[in-house]
Amino acid sequence: MSLTINTTINGKSVSGSAETSTSLLDFLRDTLEYKGTKLCCNTGECGACTIIYNGMPINSCVTMAADAIGAEITTIEGLADGDKLHPVQQAFIDTGAVQCGYCTPGYIISVKALLDRTTKPTAEDIEEAVSGNICRCTGYNKIVDAIHLAADRIAGRA
Amino acid sequence: MNYFEPKSVDEALSLLAKYGEEAKVIAGGTDVMVDIKYKEEPGCLVNIKKIPGLGAIQENGGNLRVGSLVTIREIETNSIVRERLPVFWEACHQFASLQIRNTATVGGNICRASPSGETLAPLLVLEAKGKLAFADGEKSEPFDSFFQGPGKTTLGYKGLLTEIEIPYPPNGSRGVYLKHAVRGAMDIAMVGVAVLVTPDAAKNSLQDVRIGLGAVAPTPIRATKTEAMLRGKPVDAALVKEAAAMAASESSPISDQRSSAENRRWIVEALTRRGLQQSWQAATGKEVA
């Protein structure tokens, strides 16, 4: 069964159609062609598909496209301000936290959601925010560095 | 696949009555979406998130009422739950990942009835009840009769869980939820143990004790023989050791890709022992001698 999905993505009203079985991730990537949010495990076990949905980071691969109706969604494409990168994006580049980059959009979204709440994240806060995001390249060290650097910059400490 | 967004419990129930086994209820979707992708698509999907009145957490005398659409994250960030029902809070805190907790509902976790479902052993130990709605009326059912097997509950194909009611534990009780898994994040419990102890006035013996075991039987279970053995007894290391061994023998785990049955029994023993020690210490200030 086909549905019309009217939703708001990165502040813009968009419309598309999807099957009722379509996931929000597939709707974003295949129907709307927003390729930034990534497909990986497709079962909610890796965080590569993380988006902000009504203010919360969620796994779009295990969310219905139908749930986008009337929702406010932020994807990785919505973070930069024109050419100016969001501090989290810039920090990921600056610390070398981007190797292959496939986990990066999901991470940046999760980290943005964290730093929107607090710019003094403790180790527990960081673990809570991103233990649902797998990275296979970096071993996580430089990602932690990026989170701290972004927090410092947002808070004006760096 | 047909798709419906009922606007009331009655509407949902008539859809379930109409479609029976063909219908699948979906809330957060973190389980059902995976089924749709990797198993069969159901004939009809019933999205219950538009039904009002199922999303509240409210106190009701000596109970906490939690609507079935309340998300795990909403429970985790609720200070009443954290203060008054820490066993339940801990399970929600260790649940999957933040992304999943933001959309997964407590109703979904319960109705999925997976033997390893995170909230299930704690709800048994807290002697919580579910409010089940059927076409011919509502009833309240304690969770210890609700779970009938992996994926099977007394809801059958036609019922809807609308709310859970969790009584606050007796004064002086303390409890823990201990989860055994490999990573400490994003894990499905290999074994889950929930313990609640109520010391007697002298803080020497167990006036009451409840032990819930998850992932070691076809449903979450209470270790009732162990509880009976423990009740009224003065607490010491030997008793706790005996109880831990007995709890392990009450479990009937399987061997699967996550763990052998043997290992699960070892863990039941270890976590029951730890759970009793920690709960007793929290309740009485005393270390188990």
Added chain:
Amino acid sequence: MAKAEFKIIGTSPARMGGVERVVGKGVYGIDLMLKDQLHGAILRSQYAHAKVVSIDTSEAKKIPGVHTVVTAADAPNVRFGRSYFDRHILARDKVRFMGDPVAAVAAESPAIAKQALKKIKVVYEPLPVAIDPEEATKPEAPTLHEDMPLPKSIPADAKLKNICGHAVAHVGDAEKAMAEADVVVEEVYETKMIHPQYLEPRIAAAQMEPNGRLTVWANAQAPFPVRQETAKTLGLSLNNVRVISAGLGGGFGGKGSGITSGAAIEPICGLLAIKAKRPVMIVLDKAEETISTTIRAGAKMYIKTGVKKDGTIVARTGKVFYDAGGYSGFGVQAGGRCTNMLGGWYLMPNCHIDGYTVYTNKQVCGPVRGPGGPQAAFAVESHMDSIAAKLGMDPVEFRLKNTPKPGDKIVGVPKLRDVSLGETIRIAKEKIGWGKVKLEKNQGVGIATGSWIESAGPGGGAIVKVNEDGSVTVHIGKIDMGTIPGFGIPMIVAEELGVPVEDVTVVNVDTDASPWDAGTVGSRGILVSGTASRLAAIDARNQIFKMAASQLEASPDDLEIVDKQIRVKGTPAKAVALATIATNAHNVIGEVIGRGYFDNVAAVAEEKQHGSSQPFTAHACIVEVNPDTGNVKILKYVAVHDIGQPIHKAAVEGQIEGAAAMSIGQALCEQVVFDTNGRTMNPSFVDYLMPTINMMPRIETTLVSGYPGAGPYGAKGAGEIACVPPMAAIANAIYNATGVRIKTLPLSPENVLRALKEAGKA
């Protein structure tokens, strides 16, 4: 070249391609969308070992929206592979593991393709299944490849079967020396199958062009071998196959199609596109990947060492059963490496190890990050601690006692030029606080060393084009998956041409335009493409100097390029813009095009003459073991590495941290689990467990210097070696904490708890 002379080498500029990745541009293979594309899907075997009696695709073909259904009958009867051509792209007579492709479909949508797969009727005649590599060599085991001969080095009376590779590490007279040893330790170690689990699923997309050529897009690490494999299996000439690379979301050797008889989805996709006469794209599901694509093999290793009372190693013997899986894949090479490395990288005067790469009915071995090395090191470095314990000797002192010196040889390396092993051990010892740190109950400290050779041959080229404005375009044959094209290569070219790093672009690999290369594998990126790019940049520079010399009235030898200006050394006022010369080139030589290549023959000869400088390493860690549950927590982790001259410092650290993390995963939580029928029981991320951030300690990396390698500016490959020590480092720390030696991976909570209980410690 002294470090002070470098402007860019050794720093950490922003990754080329970083901005696209942080803003979510669709740079990956999976982001491709071809116009009018059909969706391809592969039907895989339901049995781990069976004859294929018949395949009936008639029902599938009738489904509306299905454009083509193919089986082996639709492709040439050509086999492919690496050492043995033992595999068809679609099963012809037999299937040999449960992911073996049997048929494929191209349809209007993924849902229709899925439907069509269900309607393909395959009649199998199941055969007995071989799971364990040692058992599979015995006469009573089922035969997997009836027509593949045993390696010639195996005597007929050995009564072995299912062996596709036999390697021997032999030095001196091991039997005699062992008999004369004071102390002998004999053990068996076992590692399990690991999947590299790169996050981006594998894709292939293909379309027939109007002129009859086949264009293939692949997120593959080795586009040229993909071209070779696709052309060969589809019966096309190489000039009629074009492979275009997309950005890869990880690979780790698992996307090394063409290098191995791995997944071969590119030829299958090409076949579908040819038959359907429409573009086709295949996207694998991650669970499908785990059961069907190339893996890190498990190994069973028998190891026996004889030592003198004073700790001098005198002899080693051993046997390796290396699990190739259903086809030889990269198994022969990896098994050979494992066999050699089981001889260790310490002084080893006498050694005899037989290594067998064995066919089993499981996923195929690929060139996964340090193939053969981590397995061998788990055995060797755990075993070193066992020997030290038996001698009552400190494990660090035991290792230092047997550490080679410059000029010495080790198993597999006839001459060492310089040896950083001792220094890495000493630094690791100091940084972990060996003998000093206060350990609580259930805590322990462990150390393990490692070595790795940038895999042998082949070479590769580079083309450096200087554009009219002085910016630079570089063509190499290696792809970017977080590897040198985004990091070291632009830096090297910028260093040699005196231009800013941002002005250098390394383009995507396109087999029509890029120089041939074996691919991004084997830690050879900086060695091969780094050398080639440097030489190409120098070649371009020489052309530039020749043209500028007359204008500046100087000899070309007196010129330098600084900040995009060509100037006379010592007289900076005499200068001309690089852009001017590059533009003028149109009238003189057409264009400044520098060419360089890595001469593998010369490199091998050089090593033979002067010795090789291995990138040694030592890792150490402190762990805490939970005696109730077996959970192991890493409290502190240090990694000390000799990488020669790091080109991009943060990238080198990133490779070390990432590789160590991968092996920490292999140590603590990863394995592919099988039932007795050969079915993978944990294909998805739900139960194939990779480390999450909370498990990973800070990996404190130290780079030692002073041991230049064969790469540009003395660089050494960094992509794989940190995979080598972690499992043994953790196992040794667990032994130190509990007194229990665990010889089978993973060191999962269950396995640790079982070992503790069996030793009466829990």
